[in-house]
Amino acid sequence: MPNFEQPQSPTPEREPKIFFCQDCKNEIKKAGGFFSIQVIGTCEKCGGMTSTKSLKICRKCAKEMHICQNCVKPLEQSEEYGH
Ligand SMILES: [Zn+2]
Ligand SMILES: [Zn+2]
Numbered sequence: 047m048p049n050f051e052q053p054q055s056p057t058p059e060r061e062p063k064i065f066f067c068q069d070c071k072n073e074i075k076k077a078g079g080f081f082s083i084q085v086i087g088t089c090e091k092c093g094g095m096t097s098t099k100s101l102k103i104c105r106k107c108a109k110e111m112h113i114c115q116n117c118v119k120p121l122e123q124s125e126e127y128g129h
Contacts, residue, residue, distance in 0.1 A: 064097075064101070064105065065109060065112075065113070065121060066114050066115060066116055067114035067116070067117065067119045067120075067121055067122075068122070069114075069119070070116040070117055086098075087099035087101055089104040089106075089107055090103050090118070091104070091107040092104065092106070092107055094106065094107075096115070100116070101116060102116065103118060108121075
């Protein structure tokens, strides 16, 4: 029986596309969904690119600092990986 080596692929964590606080999520729901304007914005924290111009900070910073990409409010623990 050949011993096949299973490639140790680290299972990528499923990350939300955007980090939004509950308030902003509710706003999006009311608005009928996230309207993504295909204009690249600039992150206020790192100067990097955000996926849409309406967002103040990029995903990376939002994840690292646990803040909402939309209103820069601290996210609650339960919202961290929320959808
Ligand atoms: Zn950033
Ligand atoms: Zn928010």
